[in-house]
Amino acid sequence: MKSDNINLPDKNGFFGEYGGKFVPETLMYALEELETTYEKLKNNNEFKKQFYKDLSEFVGRPSPLYFAERLTKHYGTGSIWLKREDLNHTGAHKINNTIGQILLAKYMGKKRIIAETGAGQHGVATATVAARLGLECHIYMGSEDVQRQSLNVYRIKLLGAQVHSVDSGSATLKDALNEALRDWVTNVDDTYYIIGSVTGPHPYPMIVRDFNSVVGEELISQSKELFNSMPDAIVACVGGGSNAMGAFYPFIKFNETRLIGVEAGGEGVETGEHAAPLNDGKPGVLHGALSYLMQDDSGQVKGTKSVSAGLDYPGVGPEHSWLKDSGRAEYVAVSDDAALKAFHDVSELEGIIPALETAHAFAYLDILMKEFDKNSNIIVNVSGRGDKDINTVANIDGIKI
Amino acid sequence: MNRLTNTLENLKNKSEKALVAYLVAGDPDIETTLELMMMLVDSGVDIIEIGVPFTDPIAEGPIIQKAHDRALKNNVTLKSIFEMAQKYRENDNKTPLVLMGYLNTFIFNKTLIEDNKNNVIDSVLVVDIPGELNLRDYGVYNPNINTISLISPTTKKDRIKSIAKNSSGFVYYVTLRGVTGASNLDVNEISNNVEEIKKHASVPTLAGFGIKSPEDAKLLSQHSDGVIIGSSIVQMIEEGSQSKEFDRIRTYITDIKKAIS
Numbered sequence: 171m172k173s174d175n176i177n178l179p180d181k182n183g184f185f186g187e188y189g190g191k192f193v194p195e196t197l198m199y200a201l202e203e204l205e206t207t208y209e210k211l212k213n214n215n216e217f218k219k220q221f222y223k224d225l226s227e228f229v230g231r232p233s234p235l236y237f238a239e240r241l242t243k244h245y246g247t248g249s250i251w252l253k254r255e256d257l258n259h260t261g262a263h264k265i266n267n268t269i270g271q272i273l274l275a276k277y278m279g280k281k282r283i284i285a286e287t288g289a290g291q292h293g294v295a296t297a298t299v300a301a302r303l304g305l306e307c308h309i310y311m312g313s314e315d316v317q318r319q320s321l322n323v324y325r326i327k328l329l330g331a332q333v334h335s336v337d338s339g340s341a342t343l344k345d346a347l348n349e350a351l352r353d354w355v356t357n358v359d360d361t362y363y364i365i366g367s368v369t370g371p372h373p374y375p376m377i378v379r380d381f382n383s384v385v386g387e388e389l390i391s392q393s394k395e396l397f398n399s400m401p402d403a404i405v406a407c408v409g410g411g412s413n414a415m416g417a418f419y420p421f422i423k424f425n426e427t428r429l430i431g432v433e434a435g436g437e438g439v440e441t442g443e444h445a446a447p448l449n450d451g452k453p454g455v456l457h458g459a460l461s462y463l464m465q466d467d468s469g470q471v472k473g474t475k476s477v478s479a480g481l482d483y484p485g486v487g488p489e490h491s492w493l494k495d496s497g498r499a500e501y502v503a504v505s506d507d508a509a510l511k512a513f514h515d516v517s518e519l520e521g522i523i524p525a526l527e528t529a530h531a532f533a534y535l536d537i538l539m540k541e542f543d544k545n546s547n548i549i550v551n552v553s554g555r556g557d558k559d560i561n562t563v564a565n566i567d568g569i570k571i
Numbered sequence: 572m573n574r575l576t577n578t579l580e581n582l583k584n585k586s587e588k589a590l591v592a593y594l595v596a597g598d599p600d601i602e603t604t605l606e607l608m609m610m611l612v613d614s615g616v617d618i619i620e621i622g623v624p625f626t627d628p629i630a631e632g633p634i635i636q637k638a639h640d641r642a643l644k645n646n647v648t649l650k651s652i653f654e655m656a657q658k659y660r661e662n663d664n665k666t667p668l669v670l671m672g673y674l675n676t677f678i679f680n681k682t683l684i685e686d687n688k689n690n691v692i693d694s695v696l697v698v699d700i701p702g703e704l705n706l707r708d709y710g711v712y713n714p715n716i717n718t719i720s721l722i723s724p725t726t727k728k729d730r731i732k733s734i735a736k737n738s739s740g741f742v743y744y745v746t747l748r749g750v751t752g753a754s755n756l757d758v759n760e761i762s763n764n765v766e767e768i769k770k771h772a773s774v775p776t777l778a779g780f781g782i783k784s785p786e787d788a789k790l791l792s793q794h795s796d797g798v799i800i801g802s803s804i805v806q807m808i809e810e811g812s813q814s815k816e817f818d819r820i821r822t823y824i825t826d827i828k829k830a831i832s
């Protein structure tokens with residue numbers, strides 16, 4: 171497999187052996203319609219102009235690449251740079267994708283928007299763009315996540331969207347996706363489904379990657395400007411994998427940059443209680459795509475465990491599976507405890523409270539920075555800010571707010 | 572000859588409509604499923620569709636989802652379903668058995684399908700693959716098991732043709748936009764689409780999803796070669812599983828059978 175081959179997916183939606191379109195027949199037409207629309211619009215100048223205008227004026231892009239001085243001193247090896255997706259409107263990278271997809275929905279004349287959400291960031295980002303266009307919006311969220319991300323639930327409601335709490339299965343992100351797919355099958359004629367990560371059936375992994383690639387594109391020019399070379403490594407957390415994919419994708423062709431995805435190790439990968447399919451899963455089919463998947467020895471999808479709602483998912487985007495097998499990207503995992511420690515450390519060292527998801531990427535610096543010398547430049551993708559996690563962390567620390 | 576093909580041909584020769592009943596293997600337990608299967612056939616069911624439980628059954632409504640969950644709590648696997656079918660065959664070697672489930676289960680347990688020990692299973696229906704593909708395209712192949720494809724109200728004409736040609740056993744026409752157990756049947760649309768399918772398919776076309784009352788069954792059987800009943804049965808199984816009283820199902824099936832005769 172050649173790592174400079176970035177013309178993927180193929181026309182059937184496969185990245186190597188991963189990806190595809192595994193959905194009930196009722197959705198095939200909707201996926202084809204979406205693919206045709208996207209292929210038509212993606213190189214259309216008007217469309218691109220609108221997309222970048224919205225990113226600039228509504229989201230506040232480009233997001234800065236910021237030198238983390240005290241964190242760099244703390245490790246004493248390479249320079250650490252932070253890609254500040256936490257500064258985006260609504261507080262995470264998720265808005266990049268929803269800005270793009272809502273334009274597709276509008277072009278397709280869809281009146282009703284649905285989405286799934288784990289941490290609530292994608293729910294907020296979707297409700298935000300739907301409000302902006304005055305479209306009816308429904309957000310599916312596992313009941314466990316409704317509890318641990320209650321702040322975002324309220325934000326979604328304030329934005330005029332309806333939150334549907336999902337009790338089935340493990341009552342987390344995976345089940346929210348199931349329910350969103352069921353809604354879509356039922357209301358397919360007038361409904362646009364904004365998937366929130368590089369997961370799901372083709373063409374979603376491609377579309378979400380492309381819209382999020384604005385992050386990696388900015389990083390290329392910012393790296394040149396700030397340290398006059400390509401970075402030695404980019405580190406990003408991986409749930410479904412959209413913030414990582416958006417940062418990685420434009421760099422696939424630059425072999426000098428290590429691409430490192432950090433999965434949720436929960437109680438430790440060795441305990442089986444985690445959400446790290448690339449570290450401890452086997453290829454399988456879930457939510458429309460073939461990809462690494464946490465499953466038991468009879469082919470059932472295994473329950474996951476992570477302190478972070480946005481990473482608490484047994485699957486992963488198919489392009490990451492391809493990047494793993496091809497060796498172009500590396501995938502590691504850090505535990506809940508390590509992520510929580512990083513959450514506190516980064517807050518105190520940098521004055522930035524990261525999302526618990528993002529804290530996983532930071533936690534891996536403990537290991538990674540030992541591999542670099544003073545002349546190297548390491549980028550951490552700060553996928554989101556941690557306001558939404560204050561209650562969770564306070565609870566764990568035994569503090570009543 | 573394959574039991575499914577055989578049964579459908581016999582029905583056709585007698586100008587009768589097929590009655591297919593769905594239940595989830597291991598709900599409430601494997602022993603009861605076996606008894607229920609016998610009872611269904613006894614009451615007039617021609618073909619049994621065995622739901623293979625999956626953790627993430629995206630095409631199912633709440634009633635069947637809960638049945639999958641109950642079966643999974645009993646640790647039902649594809650392996651135990653083959654063992655169950657084996658037992659069933661000791662008493663009935665005629666009724667076609669169709670497995671209905673999700674792709675991951677079948678590719679993960681590929682050898683079970685390929686072995687199909689003693690030929691107990693006749694057909695497999697995978698809910699989450701596009702209609703023009705079948706298990707063989709995913710590296711799972713057994714020439715003695717036929718693969719049923721689904722066509723839905725949103726399937727475009729050019730694809731209806733290729734799917735209809737690809738399906739063996741029968742074509743499963745999904746009667747509505749939605750999950751199992753929904754209730755937004757549009758008879759006009761159904762009749763038009765089934766007519767279109769029948770132009771291209773060499774096998775019968777059966778209608779399923781959302782058929783509840785004997786009246787629904789009667790209406791839809793007039794536009795198809797048979798009907799598939801799922802959620803209503805599964806609900807009655809749920810309601811009867813405490814007392815193990817399933818006589819209502821017998822009455823219900825008898826009424827449906829009458830309605831489509």
Ligand SMILES: Cc1ncc(COP(=O)(O)O)c(C=O)c1O
Nearest residue numbers: 291409410411412413480553554
């Ligand atoms: C801040 C933040 N980072 C990361 C993620 C994980 O998603 P992905 O892996 O698609 O970037 C989420 C998901 O909710 C999130 O809110």
